[in-house]
Amino acid sequence: MRQLTGVISDRGSKYAVxxxxxxxxxxxxxxLKTLKRDKKFAKATHNSWAVLLTDGTPLKNDDGESGAGMVILRMLEREALMDHVIVVTRWYGGKQLGGDRFRHVQDCVHAYLEALRAG
Known part of the structure; x- marks a missing residue:
């Protein structure tokens, strides 16, 4: 499991991937069970995720962050990254982020993919 914490902080909300x-x-x-063994992740507001399986099956879950799973899935499709789940975690900070939340999900996935490429 690879984790990047403290990727983004905006208006009190914090993100990890x-x-x-x-x-x-x-x-x-x-x-997800392993991830949520860490109480910090278990208490997160959202753990949105997606995976593209080798057989072409797309799986995703917004976990209450409407549309976030699809953002992650589209990025996995563009990268042609199969059989690799990516989870974007958000701890809600009390203020609505509007459309910025999609940019933050994208930025988290970009950071993860860069770290994956770097080894």
């Missing part, structure tokens, strides 16, 4: 290889939905469930 995590990811790792998975082979199917049960792998995603196991990944």
């Amino acid at each position: 995590s990811g790792g290889p998975v082979g199917d939905k049960s792998g995603v469930d196991a990944f």
